[in-house]
Amino acid sequence: MVEKNKFFFMKKIYLLSAVALSATFLSAQVLETDNYNSYNVGNVGTAVTGVTAGQGGMYTYQGANTDYQIVTIDAAHGNSLQVKSGATAAAASNRYVFKSGLDTAWANRNAGNNILKGTLEIYTGTATGVNLMTSVIYTADSGMVGIAYNSGTKLISGLANLTSSAGVSGFYNITGISSTVFPANTWVTVGYTYDSVNGVITYTVNGSTITLAVAGYTITKNLVPDEHDITSAFGTGNNASTTAAIDNVSIQAVNAASLGTATVGQIGNIAISLFPNPTADYLNFSGKVKSVQVFDAAGRNVSTAKTVNNQVDVRNLAKGVYIIKFETENGTQTEKFIKQ
Numbered sequence: 001m002v003e004k005n006k007f008f009f010m011k012k013i014y015l016l017s018a019v020a021l022s023a024t025f026l027s028a029q030v031l032e033t034d035n036y037n038s039y040n041v042g043n044v045g046t047a048v049t050g051v052t053a054g055q056g057g058m059y060t061y062q063g064a065n066t067d068y069q070i071v072t073i074d075a076a077h078g079n080s081l082q083v084k085s086g087a088t089a090a091a092a093s094n095r096y097v098f099k100s101g102l103d104t105a106w107a108n109r110n111a112g113n114n115i116l117k118g119t120l121e122i123y124t125g126t127a128t129g130v131n132l133m134t135s136v137i138y139t140a141d142s143g144m145v146g147i148a149y150n151s152g153t154k155l156i157s158g159l160a161n162l163t164s165s166a167g168v169s170g171f172y173n174i175t176g177i178s179s180t181v182f183p184a185n186t187w188v189t190v191g192y193t194y195d196s197v198n199g200v201i202t203y204t205v206n207g208s209t210i211t212l213a214v215a216g217y218t219i220t221k222n223l224v225p226d227e228h229d230i231t232s233a234f235g236t237g238n239n240a241s242t243t244a245a246i247d248n249v250s251i252q253a254v255n256a257a258s259l260g261t262a263t264v265g266q267i268g269n270i271a272i273s274l275f276p277n278p279t280a281d282y283l284n285f286s287g288k289v290k291s292v293q294v295f296d297a298a299g300r301n302v303s304t305a306k307t308v309n310n311q312v313d314v315r316n317l318a319k320g321v322y323i324i325k326f327e328t329e330n331g332t333q334t335e336k337f338i339k340q
Contacts, residue, residue, distance in 0.1 A: 032102055032228055036078070037079045043069060083243075087239060089239070091234075102227050119204075122149045122244065124188070129241060130152035130239075131151045135190075135246065139226050142223075143161060149244065159174065160174055163218050164216060174203075182299060190203070200212075277337045282313055296322055312324070314337075319340060
């Protein structure tokens with residue numbers, strides 16, 4: 001499923017600092033990296049204006065200084081970067097952390113290193129509300145590629161700049177790249193690649209890699225990275241704050257990537273509507289599905305439901321918020337519903 005990404009884009013103009021690159025010809029080059037272990041536990045910075053650098057040269061934008069923390073979640077990870085979102089479905093709830101210099105590092109990369117590769121670990125944290133904890137690469141004026149944890153669906157989604165068959169480009173949220181549910185307080189290792197020459201994007205979730213393919217769209221080619229942001233962005237219907245974290249971030253320029261063989265096929269054709277929501281007894285849905293699974297708010301599978309006449313019986317479920325996952329011939333789609 002693709003949907004036009006509603007991230008709040010912000011034109012950023014800052015002094016750029018040079019990034020040291022490997023001198024080895026055609027070797028992978030680290031453009032930006034951090035594990036946060038050299039920083040002090042506490043606030044990242046002293047201002048959330050996006051123009052005053054905090055620890056490690058990180059800039060923060062929107063919210064309060066306390067929304068951006070260096071924390072120790074567990075001994076295995078040492079320090080991590082924690083971000084707390086706002087509690088509304090409005091742009092003011094978004095949070096941004098970024099550094100300067102990615103554009104300069106990319107411009108100075110070795111010849112042939114035309115694939116941008118990002119890897120990191122995401123800590124799902126409180127997993128409340130509907131917020132996307134995201135690693136995203138921006139061009140000077142749009143989104144390019146990224147990956148996110150959705151605290152509402154408990155799933156990993158992708159971000160991609162796509163061009164439609166009509167020649168119109170846009171930045172889209174890509175669902176269906178992984179069916180694994182990640183509950184609160186879980187570490188997940190994720191990654192993405194963007195091949196600027198051939199127009200190829202891949203996503204990796206806990207070691208499983210897929211190559212993006214969306215019917216009616218192609219990957220927009222020749223985009224130039226300007227900045228890497230860690231963001232917490234609100235989703236539709238968000239009404240709660242989410243506290244999540246990231247660690248072991250690496251952005252590289254490489255000349256080859258293990259892109260895998262599986263594809264996300266026909267994502268744009270998955271369009272299942274769910275009603276009524278909330279419901280006390282039955283959920284109706286439109287669309288052809290192969291199977292249906294229901295998960296509770298903690299990500300536990302509570303039902304592998306049989307469907308009759310496009311209807312799911314949820315009378316046996318306790319009151320609360322649930323995630324329903326539909327498997328179709330073209331992939332998967334997940335939706336949130338409320339049992340009254």
